[in-house]
Each structure stands twice: as C-alpha cells, then as structure tokens.
Amino acid sequence: MIPLIFLFLGVLQLLPSCSGRAVCEDVGPLTTLKEIKEEIAGYQDAAKAIIDLAVCGKAQNRSFERLALFVDTVGHRLSGSKNLEKAIQIMYQNLIEDGLENVHLEPVKVPHWERGQESAVMLEPRNHPMAILGLGSSVGTPPEGIIAEVLVVSSFEELQRRAPEARGKIVVYNQPYKGYGETVQYRVQGAVEAAKVGAVASLIRSVASFSIYSPHTGMQSYQDGVPKIPTACITVEDAEMMARMASRGTKIVIQLKMEAKNYPDAESFNTVAEITGSKYPEQVVLVSGHLDSWDVGQGALDDGSGAFISWEALSLIKDLGLRPKRTLRLVLWTAEEQGGVGSLQYYQLHKGSISNFSLVMESDLGNFMPTGVGFTGSDKARAIIKEVMNLLQPINITQVLGNGEGTDINYWIQAGVPGASLMDDLNRYFSFHHSQGDTMTALDPTQMNYSAAVWAVVSYVIADLDEMLPR
Amino acid sequence: MIPLIFLFLGVLQLLPSCSGRAVCEDVGPLTTLKEIKEEIAGYQDAAKAIIDLAVCGKAQNRSFERLALFVDTVGHRLSGSKNLEKAIQIMYQNLIEDGLENVHLEPVKVPHWERGQESAVMLEPRNHPMAILGLGSSVGTPPEGIIAEVLVVSSFEELQRRAPEARGKIVVYNQPYKGYGETVQYRVQGAVEAAKVGAVASLIRSVASFSIYSPHTGMQSYQDGVPKIPTACITVEDAEMMARMASRGTKIVIQLKMEAKNYPDAESFNTVAEITGSKYPEQVVLVSGHLDSWDVGQGALDDGSGAFISWEALSLIKDLGLRPKRTLRLVLWTAEEQGGVGSLQYYQLHKGSISNFSLVMESDLGNFMPTGVGFTGSDKARAIIKEVMNLLQPINITQVLGNGEGTDINYWIQAGVPGASLMDDLNRYFSFHHSQGDTMTALDPTQMNYSAAVWAVVSYVIADLDEMLPR
CATH class of the missing domain: 3.40.630.10 (Zn peptidases)
Structure with missing residues (x-):
C-alpha cells in the first residue's frame, strides 16, 4: 500500500x-x-x-x-x-x-478480511465474464449477487453531475491513471461516493500504469453514516470498454457476486x-x-x-x-x-x-x-x-x-x-x-x-x- | 497466430x-x-x-x-x-x-475446438491455483482431472537427457523467451515431445515477451502414433517458480482439469x-x-x-x-x-x-x-x-x-x-x-x-x- x-x-x-x-x-x-x-x-x-x-x-x-x-x-x-x-x-x-x-x-x-469467491459477469449488451479483485474491507453481495445497470463515469465530478442517474445502479469508474497518488482516491473513496448517490455497488478501474488485463486490489474505506456497498476493481481494459459502450448509448447490465467478509x-x-x-x-x-x-x-x-x-x-x-x-x-x-x-x-x-x-x-x-x-x-x-x-x-x-x-x-x-x-x-x-x-x-x-x-x-x-x- | x-x-x-x-x-x-x-x-x-x-x-x-x-x-x-x-x-x-x-x-x-472449463492447482508443496490457458486442439482430461508429480525442464534437450524421469509425470517447460519464432516451438510441439517420453500432460511457459501473470494460448500439434496428452500454457511467473522449487529438490504435484474438446x-x-x-x-x-x-x-x-x-x-x-x-x-x-x-x-x-x-x-x-x-x-x-x-x-x-x-x-x-x-x-x-x-x-x-x-x-x-x- x-x-x-x-x-x-x-x-x-x-x-x-x-x-x-x-x-x-x-x-x-x-x-x-x-x-x-x-x-x-x-x-x-x-x-x-x-x-x-x-x-x-x-x-x-x-x-x-x-x-x-x-x-x-x-x-x-x-x-x-x-x-x-x-x-x-x-x-x-x-x-x-x-x-x-x-x-x-x-x-x-x-x-x-477474506475475499472468498467473487465474480462479475456482463449480461448486457453481451455475455462477458470480467476479471475482478474485491477491495480490502469491502462487504460482500447477497449469495445470488447483485444484478444492476451500469453508470460509467470518468471522475467524481462527473458522478456529482449525474447523481440522479446513479440510484440503483452499479457505478463504474473509468478514471484515467494520473500517477498513483492522485488516482488511488477512486479506489479508496469510490464506494462511499457511489453509495452517497444511491448506487448499489461500485467497480473501479484498477489503479495501474500498464495492464495486460490485470485487476489490482487494495484497501478501500467506508464512512460512518453512508451505506456500505460492495466494491471491487476491474481491469483497465473492461473499464475502457464499458466507457466506450456507454458513450454509444449502449445499456450495460452486470451481475456482481462477492463473498467478501470482515472477521x-x-x-x-x-x-x-x-x-x-x-x-x-x-x-x-x-x-x-x-x-x-x-x-x-x-x-x-x-x-x-x-x-x-x-x-x-x-x-x-x-x-x-x-x-x-x-x-x-x-x-x-x-x-x-x-x-x-x-x-x-x-x-x-x-x-x-x-x-x-x-x-x-x-x-x-x-x-x-x-x-x-x-x-x-x-x-x-x-x-x-x-x-x-x-x-x-x-x-x-x-x-x-x-x-x-x-x-x-x-x-x-x-x-x-x-x-x-x-x-x-x-x-x-x-x-x-x-x-x-x-x-x-x-x-x-x-x-x-x-x-x-x-x-x-x-x-x-x-x-x-x-x-x-x-x- | x-x-x-x-x-x-x-x-x-x-x-x-x-x-x-x-x-x-x-x-x-x-x-x-x-x-x-x-x-x-x-x-x-x-x-x-x-x-x-x-x-x-x-x-x-x-x-x-x-x-x-x-x-x-x-x-x-x-x-x-x-x-x-x-x-x-x-x-x-x-x-x-x-x-x-x-x-x-x-x-x-x-x-x-472448445476449451470448456479448465483449472490447474498446485497441491504440493503448497496449495496454489494457477492461471492456465489450454492450447488449441488439445484433448481434455478425465472429469476428475489428472494428479501427477511435475518434471520441470528448460529445453527439449533437457527433456531428452532426463527422459527416464518423465514417465507418468506432468512435464513443465520453463523455456526462456528468445523471440517468438524460436520459442513458440515449445507450445506447438511440447505435448508431443512430452508424450514420447511417457508424460501424462504438459504445461508450457507462455510464449510472451513480458508478463503480468498472463497466460497466453495458441495452437499445438499432435503427431500420428504419439499419445495425445492434455496441454496448456501456464504463466511465466508459475513456470519460473516451479523451476526454482525443482532446483531446490522440492516435490511438486499438480491437479490439471481440462474440458477441452474437438468437434x-x-x-x-x-x-x-x-x-x-x-x-x-x-x-x-x-x-x-x-x-x-x-x-x-x-x-x-x-x-x-x-x-x-x-x-x-x-x-x-x-x-x-x-x-x-x-x-x-x-x-x-x-x-x-x-x-x-x-x-x-x-x-x-x-x-x-x-x-x-x-x-x-x-x-x-x-x-x-x-x-x-x-x-x-x-x-x-x-x-x-x-x-x-x-x-x-x-x-x-x-x-x-x-x-x-x-x-x-x-x-x-x-x-x-x-x-x-x-x-x-x-x-x-x-x-x-x-x-x-x-x-x-x-x-x-x-x-x-x-x-x-x-x-x-x-x-x-x-x-x-x-x-x-x-x-
């Protein structure tokens, strides 16, 4: 860390x-x-x-x-x-x-904390199993998982601007990598900021300078008074793909399953x-x-x-x-x-x-x-x-x-x-x-x-x- | 290809x-x-x-x-x-x-050809699930998988020299990357050469110039008169780790499961x-x-x-x-x-x-x-x-x-x-x-x-x- x-x-x-x-x-x-x-x-x-x-x-x-x-x-x-x-x-x-x-x-x-089994599968627009790594201290999902539509944003500012669209959705952050120090804030605070606007889970582009479809994990922090939603990192590749899909107006639906648990x-x-x-x-x-x-x-x-x-x-x-x-x-x-x-x-x-x-x-x-x-x-x-x-x-x-x-x-x-x-x-x-x-x-x-x-x-x-x- | x-x-x-x-x-x-x-x-x-x-x-x-x-x-x-x-x-x-x-x-x-589900788990010296990608045209394993000890070699020459040790084993090739053209021969011919000396499966270090624990697939070829054994690529990282373990005299056992099938x-x-x-x-x-x-x-x-x-x-x-x-x-x-x-x-x-x-x-x-x-x-x-x-x-x-x-x-x-x-x-x-x-x-x-x-x-x-x- x-x-x-x-x-x-x-x-x-x-x-x-x-x-x-x-x-x-x-x-x-x-x-x-x-x-x-x-x-x-x-x-x-x-x-x-x-x-x-x-x-x-x-x-x-x-x-x-x-x-x-x-x-x-x-x-x-x-x-x-x-x-x-x-x-x-x-x-x-x-x-x-x-x-x-x-x-x-x-x-x-x-x-x-243990991650247990975890998976994320894109159900729409096509079936696509995605590599993920749940984030340290994240809660899990119900056993049947969470199925929800995706809202893709590239920054916290965009999330604020589009807050009314976030309710009931899985927020996907596709923030660009601008050096670890700046970009890691999305991993640490992404779940809290998404939960504040009513999201049911958050998936964060891995904080990485280079990727071969490699998800990166790390710590995240919940905040008192804000609902704890499950959160994981996805690959740079899938984050960019979903951003492209969203920019074309394509509806994206994901099923997220996480057994993550704090002991x-x-x-x-x-x-x-x-x-x-x-x-x-x-x-x-x-x-x-x-x-x-x-x-x-x-x-x-x-x-x-x-x-x-x-x-x-x-x-x-x-x-x-x-x-x-x-x-x-x-x-x-x-x-x-x-x-x-x-x-x-x-x-x-x-x-x-x-x-x-x-x-x-x-x-x-x-x-x-x-x-x-x-x-x-x-x-x-x-x-x-x-x-x-x-x-x-x-x-x-x-x-x-x-x-x-x-x-x-x-x-x-x-x-x-x-x-x-x-x-x-x-x-x-x-x-x-x-x-x-x-x-x-x-x-x-x-x-x-x-x-x-x-x-x-x-x-x-x-x-x-x-x-x-x-x- | x-x-x-x-x-x-x-x-x-x-x-x-x-x-x-x-x-x-x-x-x-x-x-x-x-x-x-x-x-x-x-x-x-x-x-x-x-x-x-x-x-x-x-x-x-x-x-x-x-x-x-x-x-x-x-x-x-x-x-x-x-x-x-x-x-x-x-x-x-x-x-x-x-x-x-x-x-x-x-x-x-x-x-x-379809790969189906596939997995490789190191059982000894410690439990370690490994990323693999089965190779195109490979046969699968029985549903219960193949459990066998590993013989690690770094070249076909070493395999020939140690042929008597290979019978009943899973041969792991840890060939160094010397450019695609030269090194891909291990992916293409690895299973045949291993089968000729009695191996039950072969796992081949991915043919890649750089790795972030990324397995690479590709075509392989069987040969008439040589038993068809299941074959997959493992990551550069796991190939190198098994080579280190073998060099210390550590016994390695792997369970390989592949549903791969030719239609x-x-x-x-x-x-x-x-x-x-x-x-x-x-x-x-x-x-x-x-x-x-x-x-x-x-x-x-x-x-x-x-x-x-x-x-x-x-x-x-x-x-x-x-x-x-x-x-x-x-x-x-x-x-x-x-x-x-x-x-x-x-x-x-x-x-x-x-x-x-x-x-x-x-x-x-x-x-x-x-x-x-x-x-x-x-x-x-x-x-x-x-x-x-x-x-x-x-x-x-x-x-x-x-x-x-x-x-x-x-x-x-x-x-x-x-x-x-x-x-x-x-x-x-x-x-x-x-x-x-x-x-x-x-x-x-x-x-x-x-x-x-x-x-x-x-x-x-x-x-x-x-x-x-x-x-």
Missing part, C-alpha cells in the same frame, strides 16, 4: 530537491559542514566494502534468493491469514539463524532484530519494510523485496564485522496494507523515546534499480544525507529526492524524525502492484543487490556518525 | 535488407529503374492525399473506432464459434455499407471486397488480415487491427475517388489461428490465376507505430517497393525490412508472388498476443492511422503502376 499522504510524490519528485537554495547557507557555520563532510568522507572504505560484498562479493544475489525461497514457500500474506502467521514465524527463525541481536516479536491486533481482529506481530549500537545503544536508526501483502501474487515486490533488502542491510553490516555506534533496528511491519496497523501500534508503544530516533527508513516502492533516496527532514539533515549518498558514487546512485515517505514511517516523520525511502521506477512498480503479477519474476537479483547496498551504506553511516541527524 | 515459417524473422530483421549489394545492379538497365522511379515519384500527391486523410483528415481514428465498435459488440472470435459467424455477418454488412465492390463470402470448413468441422467464410481495377481488373493486389481470433480478450490486436487497417486502406482510396488500374482485393481470412485454414482453401481455389497476383499483403503483427514493411520478392521488386516507401517520407515510415510473411499469404509467397507485411514493435506485440490482454486498450488510434496510411499508399501505388511487380 502507499499512504495517502504520499499523494503527490510523482509531482514532487520532479522538483529540485533543495528548491534552488545553496545548501551551505542552511547548515550553519561552514566549519560544521566541513567537519561533517570530512567525517563522512572517512567512510569511503566502509562504503566500498559494503558495495563490493553486496554487488559482487559473497552476498551477491542473497536477498533475491532468500526472498524467492520465502515467497515460494509461503505465498501471499494477507493481514489475519494463516500465511502471514507462518511468514512471521519463518522470518523470526531466519533472523535468529542469521545471528542478529535482540530478535523478537511485538504483538499487534490486525484486521481480518474479528486477529493476532499478529511486528518482527524486530538489531545490531546493537557500540556507544549509544539506546539511539536508533530504524530500517524497515512490511511482511504482510495482498492476497494475490507472491507479495514479492510489495513488500517482500523491501523487507528483505532491509534485512540484507543488517546482514551485510554484520558480515563485515561492522558495529555502528547507534543501534541499527530492523522492523518488519505487519498489516501495512490495512493502513499501517502494525506501525501505528509500534509508534504508540515507542514514541516515548522519539528523541533517540536518528533516522527512520522504509523501502516500500519496489526494488528495481534505485534512482536514489527520498528524504524528509531539515535542510541540515538533508545536507548530511547528500554527503552520505556521495559514498555511493562507485555505483552511481547518489540522488537525494524530494520526499521520504512510507505508511509505516510517516508517524515518526510527522513528529519530526528525519525519514528516508528507497526510490526507483514507479511506472514499473505500479504495473505489478497489488496484482497477481507481484511475483519474483518482476524482480531482478542484480537490482536487489544495488538496493541493498544503498540501504546498508545509508543506515550504517548515519548510525555511526558522531552525532544524531539534526531535526 | 504466427506461421512456423516465420521462425527467425527476429534475426532476419536485423540484417540489411539488400545484403549489401547495390540495388541498381539488380534491377536491370538503369533506364528501367529511372523510369520506374519517375513513375513512382508521380504518386507524391496521391500519397500525400492518402496520408492527410488517414492521419489528420476526416478518416482520422476511423479504423480504431470501427474496430472498437466491432470487437466491443462481438468479442473474441474463435474458429467454429457463434461469435465468428456473427463477426463475418457484421463485416459483410460493413463492407457493403462502405460502398466497396464485389463484396462476397467464400465458404470454408474450419476446425471447431466436427464448422462452416465459415473468407470475407472479400474489392475496388475493381480500371484497366486490368483481372490483376490483383491482395490486402489482408484475419477476422478470427483466439477465445480470449477481444482479438483486437490479433488480428482485428490488421483486418481493419486493411479495410481502411480500401476505404481511404475509395473516399479519395481513386481507382487503380488493377483490382485492390480485401480478404479477411477465417481460421488463421488454426494454421491458415481459410487462406489455404483460398489459395487452392484461386492459384489458377496466380500470374495475375501482383502483390500479396498481410498485416498480422500488430498495428502499433509501423517501423516499415517486411518484403519478400526479387531484388527488382524490392527496389520498386523501396521507391514506393519513399512516398511515405512525410510520416517518416520508409523502411523495407528483410522478410514479408504471414500465415495467410505464405502460400502465394512460396509460389513466387511478392509479399509484404506491416512491421512494428514485436516485443510489445508479444506482451499481449493470444492473451486476455488482446483488447482495444493495447491499441492507439493515432498508430492505427499511420498503419492504414502505409497500407493504403503501398497497395494503391503497386495496383496502379503500369506494370505488375516483377517476380
């Missing part, structure tokens, strides 16, 4: 990361920056060692192979499912066997492991991804790869015998897809020590070839991150982009802790995201090596600097 | 189209080439008029819109199906209403329309695509778009009031996907007048932005086609590539008639080909305009030259 706060990242990424201001003016006395530069330059050998180990050394392809074994064994891992329980137990063992420290599980109550919350866990700091063990650089996934594909990309390159970062540092001054803490979140449930509880439990968090990091946007890190923090902190990224010149991944984001780290970022996220080709990411195509085939071992190298260098150096990142 | 003869087009395309020889040496006296050049240069205005009408005039987007209405109304059109019958009747009316001449249907007996041949038709030649009506330039498709997606790309830009070529010429000296004949083939059944019968019926066929053209490789035309013929004919393609300089589509091919025109080409095919991005084409993703969404109106312009200019000018193309 991608947080709503992340709505306009696509746009922000295009902006120069420092808004055109000279960096030196913002980091205080030049001597200070000079000192930090010199200190960071001292990590060139360590960075080189990490890169070598990850990219062409013994650890080459390790994160890919570990992940492949994991997802081939467990499959997808929806919040509340037995698969997720099994996944957490396997990861717990993996982290202990890897020799990491303070490996433990922190209990969390998580949502439990009482289930037990789950955030999974934690550390390399304890040598000098300031109470201070933390948090490195993270989420272990849960949607109930389609293998959850390899979202967010198996983010979780496993985060683990790999600690493995690389440990294998090199490095121990930073501060604690490097790996957290593999649970129930991220349901809105950051595991990470919210973690924040509430640990925010008392927020002054000890130097940097929070999350990789949840794919692990193709990294383009850099997104970063949110003060200009002083950004200048330091830029220096650290310069250590990655040997692999030419040095950009610090506009925004550090992630459902699971946003609580901390909003409270003032600097945050970093790993960035790559988002168009590629949103071709597979939340679809059956989220499998190992979408990933590449070499690209994961580079991702892990970036993640390890940044986390290690920030954890080992004399000072915490300024806020 | 793509013919087997087309096996190495991917490679041939990379070769310079004239093998480095100077063209003038091969077309006889310089005066002759000069005369032809001058004659063809005289078509600049006509070519410009066709291009303008197709790309930015009244006919802009017409082929896309006609096709969208057609495939949205009919859906896919498998040989032997009611959909194909309906499609042919609609096209017959379309061509009459368009004012084309000599519109008629030529009867053909075509194969009738007696059905009645169908090739659909024909003309612009009759003004001077040599008995001489023909044949422009074609096929109306049938696989029973997935909309058959928009394969080959709705090829059929509709072929129709569009005649419409453009007619709308401009042009009437070439020779007859422009549109043929929309039936049962191409079953191995060129309609076109074989057409060849047998009309080959008596083969000396009257100046050029045979087929568009069956997609209608994205054209890169040029593939051409097979004598060096003299090639030199003429190059001159004609120069008329397309206003839209910068002037390449004459190595091979003119197409299941439906190969009979003529092999008998010595010059042949041309429309070329574009084959990697894109084979992402959608024979999958549920073969829909209007994969097409672009502007790209179809350009395709139609190329098709119309080439067919019109060749049909109107003083002489037929030399052989």
Whole structure:
C-alpha cells in the first residue's frame, strides 16, 4: 500500500530537491559542514566494502534468493491469514539463524478480511465474464449477487453531475491513471461516493500504469453514516470498454457476486532484530519494510523485496564485522496494507523515546534499480544525507529526492524524525502492484543487490556518525 | 497466430535488407529503374492525399473506432464459434455499407475446438491455483482431472537427457523467451515431445515477451502414433517458480482439469471486397488480415487491427475517388489461428490465376507505430517497393525490412508472388498476443492511422503502376 499522504510524490519528485537554495547557507557555520563532510568522507572504505560484498562479493544475489525461497514457500500474506502467521514465524527463525541481536516479536491486533469467491459477469449488451479483485474491507453481495445497470463515469465530478442517474445502479469508474497518488482516491473513496448517490455497488478501474488485463486490489474505506456497498476493481481494459459502450448509448447490465467478509481482529506481530549500537545503544536508526501483502501474487515486490533488502542491510553490516555506534533496528511491519496497523501500534508503544530516533527508513516502492533516496527532514539533515549518498558514487546512485515517505514511517516523520525511502521506477512498480503479477519474476537479483547496498551504506553511516541527524 | 515459417524473422530483421549489394545492379538497365522511379515519384500527391486523410483528415481514428465498435459488440472470435459467424455477418454488412465492390463470402470448413472449463492447482508443496490457458486442439482430461508429480525442464534437450524421469509425470517447460519464432516451438510441439517420453500432460511457459501473470494460448500439434496428452500454457511467473522449487529438490504435484474438446468441422467464410481495377481488373493486389481470433480478450490486436487497417486502406482510396488500374482485393481470412485454414482453401481455389497476383499483403503483427514493411520478392521488386516507401517520407515510415510473411499469404509467397507485411514493435506485440490482454486498450488510434496510411499508399501505388511487380 502507499499512504495517502504520499499523494503527490510523482509531482514532487520532479522538483529540485533543495528548491534552488545553496545548501551551505542552511547548515550553519561552514566549519560544521566541513567537519561533517570530512567525517563522512572517512567512510569511503566502509562504503566500498559494503558495495563490493553486496554487488559482487559473497552476498551477491542473497536477498533475491532468500526472498524467492520465502515467497515460494509461503505465498501471499494477507493481514489475519494463516500465511502471514507462518511468514512471521519463518522470518523470526531466519533472523535468529542469521545471528542478529535482540530478535523478537511485538504483538499487534490486525484486521481480518477474506475475499472468498467473487465474480462479475456482463449480461448486457453481451455475455462477458470480467476479471475482478474485491477491495480490502469491502462487504460482500447477497449469495445470488447483485444484478444492476451500469453508470460509467470518468471522475467524481462527473458522478456529482449525474447523481440522479446513479440510484440503483452499479457505478463504474473509468478514471484515467494520473500517477498513483492522485488516482488511488477512486479506489479508496469510490464506494462511499457511489453509495452517497444511491448506487448499489461500485467497480473501479484498477489503479495501474500498464495492464495486460490485470485487476489490482487494495484497501478501500467506508464512512460512518453512508451505506456500505460492495466494491471491487476491474481491469483497465473492461473499464475502457464499458466507457466506450456507454458513450454509444449502449445499456450495460452486470451481475456482481462477492463473498467478501470482515472477521474479528486477529493476532499478529511486528518482527524486530538489531545490531546493537557500540556507544549509544539506546539511539536508533530504524530500517524497515512490511511482511504482510495482498492476497494475490507472491507479495514479492510489495513488500517482500523491501523487507528483505532491509534485512540484507543488517546482514551485510554484520558480515563485515561492522558495529555502528547507534543501534541499527530492523522492523518488519505487519498489516501495512490495512493502513499501517502494525506501525501505528509500534509508534504508540515507542514514541516515548522519539528523541533517540536518528533516522527512520522504509523501502516500500519496489526494488528495481534505485534512482536514489527520498528524504524528509531539515535542510541540515538533508545536507548530511547528500554527503552520505556521495559514498555511493562507485555505483552511481547518489540522488537525494524530494520526499521520504512510507505508511509505516510517516508517524515518526510527522513528529519530526528525519525519514528516508528507497526510490526507483514507479511506472514499473505500479504495473505489478497489488496484482497477481507481484511475483519474483518482476524482480531482478542484480537490482536487489544495488538496493541493498544503498540501504546498508545509508543506515550504517548515519548510525555511526558522531552525532544524531539534526531535526 | 504466427506461421512456423516465420521462425527467425527476429534475426532476419536485423540484417540489411539488400545484403549489401547495390540495388541498381539488380534491377536491370538503369533506364528501367529511372523510369520506374519517375513513375513512382508521380504518386507524391496521391500519397500525400492518402496520408492527410488517414492521419489528420476526416478518416482520422476511423479504423480504431470501427474496430472498437466491432470487437466491443462481438468479442473474441474463435474458429467454429457463434461469435465468428456473427463477426463475418457484421463485416459483410460493413463492407457493403462502405460502398466497396464485389463484396462476397467464400465458404470454408474450419476446425471447431472448445476449451470448456479448465483449472490447474498446485497441491504440493503448497496449495496454489494457477492461471492456465489450454492450447488449441488439445484433448481434455478425465472429469476428475489428472494428479501427477511435475518434471520441470528448460529445453527439449533437457527433456531428452532426463527422459527416464518423465514417465507418468506432468512435464513443465520453463523455456526462456528468445523471440517468438524460436520459442513458440515449445507450445506447438511440447505435448508431443512430452508424450514420447511417457508424460501424462504438459504445461508450457507462455510464449510472451513480458508478463503480468498472463497466460497466453495458441495452437499445438499432435503427431500420428504419439499419445495425445492434455496441454496448456501456464504463466511465466508459475513456470519460473516451479523451476526454482525443482532446483531446490522440492516435490511438486499438480491437479490439471481440462474440458477441452474437438468437434466436427464448422462452416465459415473468407470475407472479400474489392475496388475493381480500371484497366486490368483481372490483376490483383491482395490486402489482408484475419477476422478470427483466439477465445480470449477481444482479438483486437490479433488480428482485428490488421483486418481493419486493411479495410481502411480500401476505404481511404475509395473516399479519395481513386481507382487503380488493377483490382485492390480485401480478404479477411477465417481460421488463421488454426494454421491458415481459410487462406489455404483460398489459395487452392484461386492459384489458377496466380500470374495475375501482383502483390500479396498481410498485416498480422500488430498495428502499433509501423517501423516499415517486411518484403519478400526479387531484388527488382524490392527496389520498386523501396521507391514506393519513399512516398511515405512525410510520416517518416520508409523502411523495407528483410522478410514479408504471414500465415495467410505464405502460400502465394512460396509460389513466387511478392509479399509484404506491416512491421512494428514485436516485443510489445508479444506482451499481449493470444492473451486476455488482446483488447482495444493495447491499441492507439493515432498508430492505427499511420498503419492504414502505409497500407493504403503501398497497395494503391503497386495496383496502379503500369506494370505488375516483377517476380
């Protein structure tokens, strides 16, 4: 999942990361920056060692192979499912066997929703079974399904304009893809807006940058006081076809059947492991991804790869015998897809020590070839991150982009802790995201090596600097 | 479908189209080439008029819109199906209403195969329902299905080497994609080769250049004296996962159920329309695509778009009031996907007048932005086609590539008639080909305009030259 706060990242990424201001003016006395530069330059050998180990050394392809074994064994891992329980137990063992420290599980109550069987068949103008994926938290239909005429709209504005036509109908949203952040609002709010004008169900064009007739699922939200209607994503292809049919004045009738059901919350866990700091063990650089996934594909990309390159970062540092001054803490979140449930509880439990968090990091946007890190923090902190990224010149991944984001780290970022996220080709990411195509085939071992190298260098150096990142 | 003869087009395309020889040496006296050049240069205005009408005039987007209405109304059109019958009747009316001449249907007996319900479920090492598409002409399984252990191989060579392991198993081919021509042999011959070594079924990695968990279907061939075993394509993703599992020594068991069944041949038709030649009506330039498709997606790309830009070529010429000296004949083939059944019968019926066929053209490789035309013929004919393609300089589509091919025109080409095919991005084409993703969404109106312009200019000018193309 991608947080709503992340709505306009696509746009922000295009902006120069420092808004055109000279960096030196913002980091205080030049001597200070000079000192930090010199200190960071001292990590060139360590960075080189990490890169070598990850990219062409013994650890080459390790994160890919570990992940492949994991997802081939467990499959997808929806919040509340037995698969997720099994996944957490396997990861717990993996982290202990890897020799990491303070490996433990922190209990969390998580949502439990199951899609069951589901189908949508166009009955008019011709018989056409459609691929669908019900949306997380959606209610089901009666067992006999819902048969209704369709109203196709391309925006919420069109729905408002044509509100009198919506009563008793299935609203089909054929919104164009304008980047995930903007377009995902149709998936999240489509059912509520359709129900407000009397629709009996809503079918939403999948939020995807490219499609081979692939439906994409994801979370949706009901609203108090608005009837809960069943809601699912259809393919880009069927949404466009129905828009064409409607534009010709053709009547469309669909039968929708969904067994989707919400169950009482289930037990789950955030999974934690550390390399304890040598000098300031109470201070933390948090490195993270989420272990849960949607109930389609293998959850390899979202967010198996983010979780496993985060683990790999600690493995690389440990294998090199490095121990930073501060604690490097790996957290593999649970129930991220349901809105950051595991990470919210973690924040509430640990925010008392927020002054000890130097940097929070999350990789949840794919692990193709990294383009850099997104970063949110003060200009002083950004200048330091830029220096650290310069250590990655040997692999030419040095950009610090506009925004550090992630459902699971946003609580901390909003409270003032600097945050970093790993960035790559988002168009590629949103071709597979939340679809059956989220499998190992979408990933590449070499690209994961580079991702892990970036993640390890940044986390290690920030954890080992004399000072915490300024806020 | 793509013919087997087309096996190495991917490679041939990379070769310079004239093998480095100077063209003038091969077309006889310089005066002759000069005369032809001058004659063809005289078509600049006509070519410009066709291009303008197709790309930015009244006919802009017409082929896309006609096709969208057609495939949205009919859906896919498998040989032997009611959909194909309906499609042919609609096209017959379309061509009459368009004012084309000599519109008629030529009867053909075509194969009738239906896939019915089908499923494959991995039972060991974990429960995993897999997306499959049974292959055309495959037999079904017993109603209870086939449950068997899997042998994964990556090539026919590996299958031979491990033949003793195959008996009683389901053979899974995880052959890498090395271009369609080479790799499709696994789909066509996979069942026969597996049956020869005692396998009970075969599952073949889809022959696709890119996948979002999308199975691709297509034709397969049994062989006399070899047991007929059920065969289907699985996704690239599942093939790769099973290869990984097998490489770890994990036992894989699959339950395969297929209702696939072959029925007696059905009645169908090739659909024909003309612009009759003004001077040599008995001489023909044949422009074609096929109306049938696989029973997935909309058959928009394969080959709705090829059929509709072929129709569009005649419409453009007619709308401009042009009437070439020779007859422009549109043929929309039936049962191409079953191995060129309609076109074989057409060849047998009309080959008596083969000396009257100046050029045979087929568009069956997609209608994205054209890169040029593939051409097979004598060096003299090639030199003429190059001159004609120069008329397309206003839209910068002037390449004459190595091979003119197409299941439906190969009979003529092999008998010595010059042949041309429309070329574009084959990697894109084979992402959608024979999958549920073969829909209007994969097409672009502007790209179809350009395709139609190329098709119309080439067919019109060749049909109107003083002489037929030399052989």
